[in-house]
Amino acid sequence: MSKELFGLAAEFNSPEEIIEAAKKANSAGYKNMDAYVPFPIEDLPNALGQKETRLGWVVLGMAIIGALTGFFMQYYANTYFYPLNAGGKPMNSWPNFVIITFEFTILFSAFTAGLFMLGRNGLPRPYHPIFNMEKAQNITGDKFVLCIESKDKKFNLNKTKDFLASLNPNYVEEVEL
Numbered sequence: 429m430s431k432e433l434f435g436l437a438a439e440f441n442s443p444e445e446i447i448e449a450a451k452k453a454n455s456a457g458y459k460n461m462d463a464y465v466p467f468p469i470e471d472l473p474n475a476l477g478q479k480e481t482r483l484g485w486v487v488l489g490m491a492i493i494g495a496l497t498g499f500f501m502q503y504y505a506n507t508y509f510y511p512l513n514a515g516g517k518p519m520n521s522w523p524n525f526v527i528i529t530f531e532f533t534i535l536f537s538a539f540t541a542g543l544f545m546l547g548r549n550g551l552p553r554p555y556h557p558i559f560n561m562e563k564a565q566n567i568t569g570d571k572f573v574l575c576i577e578s579k580d581k582k583f584n585l586n587k588t589k590d591f592l593a594s595l596n597p598n599y600v601e602e603v604e605l
Contacts, residue, residue: 434560436589439601445597490540495529498531502524557603561603576592
């Protein structure tokens, strides 16, 4: 019984090789691919054709919503719900609201950044098919792997295998689900 194919993986020895391979694969029209490397490589997301994330704007928006929520929650509590006249201060004395407003800003933005990051990375993912490779332990050690997934529109087993072999990798391997 044959298993379903996840994609084709090619192993390289250096960051420069995998960046060059990713650029060639991207220019050849492959879009559903990923690189598995032992440390972050600055140019790799651009070489893979990955778009910039909107995380900063989403976090900024939620930080503003958090600040407004914190401020108006206190404003409502101190002016309408439970007004206290303490020492002749006005009911809506904004300097009293600064600390909680700041904390709500941090709370909303931190949770948004964490949840957005988990969703964008596809986590939690307790298992990934790339670990079905025979030499998967090399990925976290000293090797660099480019995997073109079978769900790519341009994926053809033989043509993609020939394309990856033309990039001069150490080997090309089929990765099963």
